[in-house]
Amino acid sequence: MRHSEFDRAVEDEFGAHGSALVDDLVLTAVGGRTARQALAAGVAPREVWAALCVEADVPLARRHGAGRLEPRR
Known part of the structure; x- marks a missing residue:
């Protein structure tokens, strides 16, 4: 995970x-x-x-792959 992916994951999960x-x-x-x-x-x-x-009780299903962009087609 890159810093930019971390930032996107935080925004997507916590708004x-x-x-x-x-x-x-x-x-x-x-x-x-x-x-x-x-x-x-x-x-x-x-x-x-x-x-x-863990600290914010994010469900396991929403932890993996968070912050990644959709692949280009």
């Missing part, structure tokens, strides 16, 4: 509340940091996305 979650929700799985802090510290976007999904 207008996404930026607040990324800035404010503390994620245990990435060292007790927010998603923004974890990304700035070099934690992989996929790992941050997984931690965010």
Whole structure:
């Protein structure tokens, strides 16, 4: 997962509340940091996305492949 895919996944899943979650929700799985802090510290976007999904109770079915664009035809 790239940073741009992480941003799309957050927007798609959380909408207008996404930026607040990324800035404010503390994620245990990435060292007790927010998603923004974890990304700035070099934690992989996929790992941050997984931690965010756990903390925000995102259903498993909506976690995999999130943030990817539809393939060009």
